[in-house]
């Protein structure tokens with residue numbers, strides 16, 4: 001670090017070349033690889049601009065018009081703008097844009113409606129649910145009594161007879177639907193009927209599909225789930241953050257749970273960036289984007305199946321593909337690591353009924369939202385499936401030269417598809 005660190009007006013590259021170099025290298029890395037991590041995306045320059053503002057300097061505990069610090073003239077307007085845009089885009093009565101991310105948003109839901117020890121119900125992690133839906137290692141699985149539903153072995157789909165039977169027997173206070181590795185449409189109406197039968201609150205966690213819901217490429221939970229949580233950075237393509245949306249009936253309880261229940265001051269720079277992302281997601285362009293994400297995922301799933309990849313549920317309805325690599329005779333982790341060396345970035349993932357451990361599972365998870373942001377379309381998906389297949393074959397024979405050859409090909413292929421927010425600096 002240099003002495004100029006004491007000069008508070010000097011830019012990063014001069015003040016801290018170590019951090020600047022790593023940020024630059026990360027830009028290069030993001031630019032040169034095909035990003036297929038289902039929960040990641042590339043935000044717009046405008047979202048990046050808002051994230052990097054001096055709004056980060058401000059404390060704003062409380063809500064618009066009722067804060068614990070002075071100087072909220074602009075912050076109140078920004079947060080109100082974000083709330084109004086969320087309410088209008090998703091068609092909800094209430095939105096809270098303060099949760100720091102998805103897990104704190106989900107924790108706030110528990111705080112609003114449950115007491116420690118209450119029964120709660122969600123999809124099990126190996127079936128595609130999220131840690132915060134009551135999985136054992138999460139606080140939500142320790143502090144509440146979790147009941148878990150899964151998917152059918154035959155077709156990888158939710159078994160609503162099982163969900164209903166469990167719900168009637170265990171009578172959970174809240175039921176979660178949604179998750180992190182669900183390649184099929186979430187049937188909010190069916191979950192809503194079951195929740196109504198036992199007077200439970202249905203909570204839809206739409207973190208993965210929020211952009212698809214906003215863009216009309218996935219059915220909305222509104223009208224079925226009175227409480228909806230989402231992160232803002234996946235298909236919705238905003239900054240790292242989260243929102244809780246609800247009917248007016250639950251607004252106060254949820255607001256109180258977020259602040260003062262769980263959090264202190266909201267991250268105002270993130271709130272501004274969420275507002276920008278929500279405006280972007282309200283445009284006709286974003287509707288086209290959402291439809292293209294799904295078209296790309298379907299095309300990629302088709303191309304993968306032609307190459308003998310075994311997909312959970314036999315395909316996808318959304319942005320996400322879950323692939324069991326058992327038939328390819330390789331674990332998810334070595335395959336994901338080899339693909340990363342080959343310029344394809346994704347994550348290893350458990351598959352339903354996985355006999356292997358979560359840290360060394362049988363599958364990989366793939367998503368098309370980031371690649372679609374770069375402008376890739378159905379015509380490119382066959383190449384991606386081929387590169388994945390080639391990388392797996394190379395991994396099995398420890399052929400590092402072949403992985404490097406694929407990486408070089410992908411780098412060249414991606415040159416006409418720049419990422420927002422970064423450009424080669426020479």
Ligand code: DSN
Nearest residue numbers: 038039102130180181
């Ligand atoms: N880590 C997120 C995902 O990848 O789906 C969920 O927390």
